[in-house]
Amino acid sequence: MRTAYKVRAYPDAEQAAQLGRTFGCVRLVWNKTLAERRTAYHRYGETTTYKQTDAALTGWKKTQELAFLSEVSSVPLQQTLRHQHTAFSNFFAGRARYPRFKTRTGRQSAHYTRSAFRIRGGELFLAKQRTPLRLAWSWPDVDPAALDPTTVVVSREPDGRWYVTFAVEADDPAPAPEDGTGSGPVVGIDLGVGDFATLSTGERIANPRHLARKAKNLARYQRRTARKQRGSANRRKADRRVAAAHRKVRHARADFLHKTTTRLVRTHDVIAIEDLDVSAMTASARGTLQAPGRRVRQKAGLNRAVLDAAFGEFRRQLEYKAARQGRTLVVVDRWFPSSKTCSDCGYLLKRLSLGTRFWTCPDCRTRHDRELNAAKNIGAAGRAVLRGQAPGQACGAGVRRQGSSLPRSATKQETGPARAGP
Numbered sequence: 001m002r003t004a005y006k007v008r009a010y011p012d013a014e015q016a017a018q019l020g021r022t023f024g025c026v027r028l029v030w031n032k033t034l035a036e037r038r039t040a041y042h043r044y045g046e047t048t049t050y051k052q053t054d055a056a057l058t059g060w061k062k063t064q065e066l067a068f069l070s071e072v073s074s075v076p077l078q079q080t081l082r083h084q085h086t087a088f089s090n091f092f093a094g095r096a097r098y099p100r101f102k103t104r105t106g107r108q109s110a111h112y113t114r115s116a117f118r119i120r121g122g123e124l125f126l127a128k129q130r131t132p133l134r135l136a137w138s139w140p141d142v143d144p145a146a147l148d149p150t151t152v153v154v155s156r157e158p159d160g161r162w163y164v165t166f167a168v169e170a171d172d173p174a175p176a177p178e179d180g181t182g183s184g185p186v187v188g189i190d191l192g193v194g195d196f197a198t199l200s201t202g203e204r205i206a207n208p209r210h211l212a213r214k215a216k217n218l219a220r221y222q223r224r225t226a227r228k229q230r231g232s233a234n235r236r237k238a239d240r241r242v243a244a245a246h247r248k249v250r251h252a253r254a255d256f257l258h259k260t261t262t263r264l265v266r267t268h269d270v271i272a273i274e275d276l277d278v279s280a281m282t283a284s285a286r287g288t289l290q291a292p293g294r295r296v297r298q299k300a301g302l303n304r305a306v307l308d309a310a311f312g313e314f315r316r317q318l319e320y321k322a323a324r325q326g327r328t329l330v331v332v333d334r335w336f337p338s339s340k341t342c343s344d345c346g347y348l349l350k351r352l353s354l355g356t357r358f359w360t361c362p363d364c365r366t367r368h369d370r371e372l373n374a375a376k377n378i379g380a381a382g383r384a385v386l387r388g389q390a391p392g393q394a395c396g397a398g399v400r401r402q403g404s405s406l407p408r409s410a411t412k413q414e415t416g417p418a419r420a421g422p
Contacts, residue, residue: 001323003170005147008136009154009162015129016162019154022072022128023108029057029069029080031101037088050085057081073127075116083111105239109155117152121145124152124164135164158243185268188379190338190371191276191314193305197260198371200379205260210252211308218245253310261317265325271318272330272382274338274374278312330382342366343376 011019036056037048057077060066069077090096116127122145123132133154137144149166156162188200196207211218221242228235264271282303322329332338340349347363352370360367 001170001320002167003324004165004167005139005142006163006165007138009164010134010136011162012131012134015131015133018072018128019110019126019156019162021068022076022110022154023156024104025069025072026076026080026110027102027104027108028066029060029077030084032060033057033081033084034099034101037084050081053081053085054078071128073112073116075113075127076110079111079113105158107155107157109153112152112154114150119145119147119149126152126154133164157247159240159247160243161247186270186272186379186382187264187268188272188375188377188382189264190274190375190378191309191311192371193302193309195371196309198375200372200375202372204371207305207309208252208256209305209308210249210256211304214245214249218242218249221245253308254313257310257314257317261314261321265318265321265327268327270328270330270382271322272332272378273315273318274336274378275331275334276311276315277334278306281306328382332378332381336377336381338374338377339370341373341377342368343373343380 033053033056037053040046040048057069061069084099087096087099091098112126118125120132122137122143124135125132135144147166147168149168151167153165153167154162155165186200190198192198193207195204197205199205221238225235225238225242228238318329321327337348340352341347342361342364344366345361345364347361349359352359357370358367359370
């Protein structure tokens with residue numbers, strides 16, 4: 001499997017100038033290639049291949065206006081063409097949106113493959129540089145001199161901080177031992193905005209609301225930026241303050257998600273989560289949210305809360321950490337009525353409004369907390385997988401173990417009640 005180590009970098013003045021030129025050339029190649037690709041398609045109806053963009057780059061270097069492209073390493077420029085080709089492949093496959101032009105005010109990066117860097121004695125030497133790049137290594141149990149990275153990514157954030165990311169091929173983890181009794185720790189997780197997560201064990205993880213806590217500071221910095229003259233030095237300083245405020249929010253959110261997912265993976269053999277459609281949950285920012293048979297209009301504040309919670313990143317981290325530790329991640333179909341199903345007797349309510357936080361089962365008279373009941377039903381799916389039962393016994397075709405070879409979730413189906421008991 002592939003893993004990465006991201007560390008802070010502290011280039012000197014000469015290195016920063018050379019990397020700045022590389023970033024500029026990478027941005028120029030991306031934008032010029034994208035513009036010519038769009039022109040060829042809209043004007044002549046022709047698609048552009050990677051081979052054509054590679055030949056065009058060679059021709060640009062021979063011209064007088066773009067001869068400066070030869071002053072930087074050719075590897076990041078070639079990687080830029082490959083990344084754009086991949087971006088268009090993902091767009092036509094429906095996995096990503098249309099590639100956009102790069103700006104000089106955003107995050108800048110350059111990708112170096114093995115032919116454009118070397119590591120000697122734990123020090124990183126990049127192409128076109130005579131001295132090693134100073135790094136702040138953050139893993140005391142990992143020797144940087146023993147690393148054999150396939151790719152090195154040098155980046156500069158809008159707030160001025162430099163980073164280096166080492167992409168390393170690691171051995172696949174050994175599968176977790178199975179005793180065949182189905183007694184491993186299982187947890188179901190119901191994600192929400194009020195509480196970030198409710199576990200089937202009864203534990204509630206509070207929502208830290210990182211963006212809401214910094215909203216006043218961000219608004220103040222943005223007002224100050226708007227008062228500055230465009231293109232001035234004061235405007236650039238104000239932009240860096242805004243970028244620094246966003247960086248603090250981003251890092252605090254990442255720290256919370258990493259600590260939470262690591263703890264869950266270390267303490268449970270099977271983790272069951274719901275297949276949330278975050279893009280649909282926040283679709284009201286572009287109009288109305290389409291739900292089966294109805295149209296729902298949401299407030300912008302709820303959109304911010306959903307995006308601030310970063311449910312998609314939470315799932316992504318659970319997926320790769322579960323694979324690394326040999327754990328099982330169960331994804332429950334998004335249409336499974338986990339909140340409306342009684343976790344004690346399996347009774348299924350016909351309707352349950354979003355404002356109802358507690359309800360009593362008409363069959364067994366058990367009073368349920370909405371989030372806890374949903375977490376127990378989601379956990380029942382994970383328990384069924386752990387015991388080797390058919391996923392349909394838990395909640396239909398929408399239950400699947402983590403892994404690309406397993407069937408994907410059904411779009412819409414009628415599901416039977418899930419029972420959380422043994």
